[in-house]
Amino acid sequence: MLLTGPREIDPAPFDDISFDLCSRRKDVVIMSADLSKYCQVVRVKNELPRQHLDVGMAEQNLLSVAAGVAKGGYIPIATCFACYITRRAYDQMMICMGSGSGPGTNQDSGPTNVAIGFTPGIANPARIHHQAAEDLGMVRAIPNANVIDPMDPTDFRAAVNAAVDLPGLTYIRGHRGDTPRLLDPAKFTFELGKTYRLKEGKGIGIISTGHGTQWALEASALLEEQGVGHSLLHVPTLKPVREAEIAEFAFAHNQIVTIENHQIVTGLGSLVTEIVSDVGGGPRITRFGLPNRWAPGGTLPFIRTQLGLDAKTLAKRIAEVAA
Amino acid sequence: MRRNQSITDLDILAAKIRANVLEICRQRGGYAAQGVALADIAAALYFDEMRPDDDGWFRDRFVLSNGHDAIMTYAALAESGHYKMDDLRTYNADGGWVDQSPIEGQLGFEITAGSLGQGPSQSAGLAWALRQQGSDARVYCLFSDGELQEGNVWEGAMFAAHQKLDNLCYIIDNNDMQASGHAADVMAVEPVPKKFEAFGFKSRRISGTDMGELLDTFDEARATKGKPFAMICDTRLWDGIDCLQKALPMAHYTAKAAVDWDAGAAEITATLAALDAKR
Ligand SMILES: Cc1ncc(C[n+]2csc(CCOP(=O)(O)OP(=O)(O)O)c2C)c(N)n1
Numbered sequence: 109m110l111l112t113g114p115r116e117i118d119p120a121p122f123d124d125i126s127f128d129l130c131s132r133r134k135d136v137v138i139m140s141a142d143l144s145k146y147c148q149v150v151r152v153k154n155e156l157p158r159q160h161l162d163v164g165m166a167e168q169n170l171l172s173v174a175a176g177v178a179k180g181g182y183i184p185i186a187t188c189f190a191c192y193i194t195r196r197a198y199d200q201m202m203i204c205m206g207s208g209s210g211p212g213t214n215q216d217s218g219p220t221n222v223a224i225g226f227t228p229g230i231a232n233p234a235r236i237h238h239q240a241a242e243d244l245g246m247v248r249a250i251p252n253a254n255v256i257d258p259m260d261p262t263d264f265r266a267a268v269n270a271a272v273d274l275p276g277l278t279y280i281r282g283h284r285g286d287t288p289r290l291l292d293p294a295k296f297t298f299e300l301g302k303t304y305r306l307k308e309g310k311g312i313g314i315i316s317t318g319h320g321t322q323w324a325l326e327a328s329a330l331l332e333e334q335g336v337g338h339s340l341l342h343v344p345t346l347k348p349v350r351e352a353e354i355a356e357f358a359f360a361h362n363q364i365v366t367i368e369n370h371q372i373v374t375g376l377g378s379l380v381t382e383i384v385s386d387v388g389g390g391p392r393i394t395r396f397g398l399p400n401r402w403a404p405g406g407t408l409p410f411i412r413t414q415l416g417l418d419a420k421t422l423a424k425r426i427a428e429v430a431a
Numbered sequence: 432m433r434r435n436q437s438i439t440d441l442d443i444l445a446a447k448i449r450a451n452v453l454e455i456c457r458q459r460g461g462y463a464a465q466g467v468a469l470a471d472i473a474a475a476l477y478f479d480e481m482r483p484d485d486d487g488w489f490r491d492r493f494v495l496s497n498g499h500d501a502i503m504t505y506a507a508l509a510e511s512g513h514y515k516m517d518d519l520r521t522y523n524a525d526g527g528w529v530d531q532s533p534i535e536g537q538l539g540f541e542i543t544a545g546s547l548g549q550g551p552s553q554s555a556g557l558a559w560a561l562r563q564q565g566s567d568a569r570v571y572c573l574f575s576d577g578e579l580q581e582g583n584v585w586e587g588a589m590f591a592a593h594q595k596l597d598n599l600c601y602i603i604d605n606n607d608m609q610a611s612g613h614a615a616d617v618m619a620v621e622p623v624p625k626k627f628e629a630f631g632f633k634s635r636r637i638s639g640t641d642m643g644e645l646l647d648t649f650d651e652a653r654a655t656k657g658k659p660f661a662m663i664c665d666t667r668l669w670d671g672i673d674c675l676q677k678a679l680p681m682a683h684y685t686a687k688a689a690v691d692w693d694a695g696a697a698e699i700t701a702t703l704a705a706l707d708a709k710r
Contacts, residue, residue: 142577142610142617164580164618165547165609196546234532237498237545410525 109295110306110325116289120148121261122224122282125268126185127151130159136272137161137177139186141170147187147226148284167196171223175204178219183272189232190225190240190281194247201277202250209276210252217275224268226282228257229369229398230412231319235405241398245374247279248347254278254300255347257318257368257376262291263344266298274300281318290325303353304342311337312430313361313391315354317344317376319369320397323412326419327367327426336427346376351383358384361391363429367422368397394429396422433649436479438642443706444510445474445642449671450699451506454516456685457692459523461531464668464682466502467675467695468639469573469604472664473507475645476571476602487513492557494541496550496574497604498532503573504539505529513538548581550574551601555591558599558659569653573602577609579620585630591659592631599659600652601632604639606666610683627661639664640671672698 118124126138130152138152142165153160161177163169167188174184186193194201201223209218225243232238247255254274258264264283271278296304306321307328316324321342331338341357343349358364358380366377377395384390396417404414412418416425452466481491495504505522508514521527530537532545542553554572561568578584591599605623607614614620627634633655637644645664652660668683669676675695679685 140611142580145611162611162617164614165577166580166582166618168582169580192546234545235530236534237532237543404526405530406525 109292109304110290111292117286118261118289119286120150121264121287122187122226122284123148123150125261125265127155129269129272130156133183133272134159135181135183137182137184139163139170139174139177139184141165141167141188141192143188146189146284147224147282149187167192168200171197171200172204174223175200175221178205178221183220183222185222185224185268185272187224187226187282189238190228190243191232191238193223193225194240194243194279198246201247201279206250206253206277212251220272220275221277222268222271222280223277224280224282226284228281229319230403230415231284231369231408233405233407236402239403241371241403242374243279243281244346244368244370244376245378248374248379250277252276253347254345256345257281258283258344259318259321259342260290261287262289262293262296263298266296267344270298270300288322290322298344301345301348301350303350303357304344305339305357306342307338307340309337309339311339311361312363312365312426313339313341313357314365314367314426315341315343315357315376315380316367317342317346320367320376323417323419323422324367327422330419330423331426334423334427336430338426338430343376346379349379354380354383355387358390358393359387364391364393365426365429366393366395366397371398371400372396373400396425433479433482437710438646439706439709441474441478441642443703443710444478445470445671446699446703446706447510448473448503448506450696451509451516451519452502453692453695453699455502455505455519455522457687458520460685460687460689461523462499462502463685464675464679465500465604465606466506467672468606468666468668468670469500469503470506470671471640471642471645472573472602472604473503475642475649477507477511479646480649481571491569491571492541492561493539494550494554494557494570494572496542496544496554496572496578497547498544500573500575500604501531501533501540508539548574548578548583550578551584552587552590555587555594555596555599558591558596559594562596562598568598570599571602572599573604575604576606576614576620576623579603579623580618588627588630588632595657596659597656600649601627601659601661603661603663604666605663606668608668608681608683612681623663624661627663632659632661634661634663636663636665639666671702674698
């Protein structure tokens, strides 16, 4: 499922993803809140202007206008930084976009509403106000929502393409700027909720999502050199997730670590812990990610090192758990 | 005008603030175009309008709402000796503490302002609390035209006018630029003075780079009773440094390699010499 050979970098995944989608689907409208350039919505804005809508720097407006656009028969994809699209407009996300579809609402399958949060977690250099370390937890708490944290341009593309056909609210974490291509598009097929075994091995089980899967693969290469046995499960969909697949993976190992670009409270680590504890008697789960305190600012490599999430330290921490 | 600073003295301070902005931003890039454009407002505020207290700080309160305009505060407070240029040269460095958009509690920063549009309400709350305590301190809040697109700004404005907060003065950096282009194209905010008047403010549109007008308008704001004041300051990115304005008129963020910092610095040196001759 993974590409081999020299690593290719995609400089602007969403520019292509959004342009290809909008060329094919005339009912899709990409929405911005003064951050089109910063979310790499360039070609749609310039070449397909009827499918681009900017509401200005107004995130609450972004999501409530989007919900109106959806009710009017289009499929809105609202784009912004992860911090603003969740924190700043959470009520609009939950109520305007998220309360019209699925169990407990008045419609089995209400309008499609998509929101994409870019530069999530420590992918943003500006500490505290720009670093969404809790967006996955926030959206995971919304009933009926779909929550996806892709690892590379391939599952990002697949998730966006899937989201426009899903009823109700879907939140996706976006990749911006140089992003390594890791999955082989010929061998990878995205299904909502499905988990992906990127490496089969004995020993410790690593479960990761989003940027965390990139980091896990880097650590995995080091662990392999060091002869530390492990397997690797990529979980792009945090909600609705196939719990049985996670449980099966977890119970096949004596030790589990989770890796995410999100605080270890309410994100993937919490999800896995909840699933395993619901079954009971499972392995110990060690959660790696951002702590529940303010992360430092700076470049991504710098912050990763500060938080013990650089490849070397991460491999060491995993090996320590495995030992 | 509060003190006996001449307009030329304040113009000189503004030029020095511009020089500091360049010196700080040339290290690793930064929000230089905003810092340069806001230098006159900074000089007027920090060196004339806000009254000093007995502890080397200010009796009046300044709330910066637009976090990335912190460069203006850094450059001005370097001139007043509150910050050291050696520290400020670490602006935006990995492991440094000089954030491009600072966190509440750092000297000069009342609020965490990187999430834009939250200063007008917080400054209104602050002004209400100060008035309730019988304080004569005034509250100044600087925010940008882009922030006018946030609903939170207007919620704050409505509250400020309803509460007749005449100790509150909004300063709007009306530069017609935001992250993705001209505000007039992205989401028009004009007519700004009329909007604030309709919300119950006294308002005045001025040039944000004319020291005389700035001081007169601060006087007018102080003399206004029974309503808050909004001074709408028309500016352009890089105002005060022509060569950089020509080179990069739309610079929301200025990368280190994007402009000729030496040319900018040389222009300021010439400006300073001309102002010195006037003195
Ligand atoms: C709530 C919020 N939304 C979005 C952003 C991202 N952002 C940073 S600056 C900016 C443009 C703001 O326009 P303005 O402050 O007028 O720009 P100026 O030219 O004054 O720097 C945007 C959208 C942010 N910092 N905060």
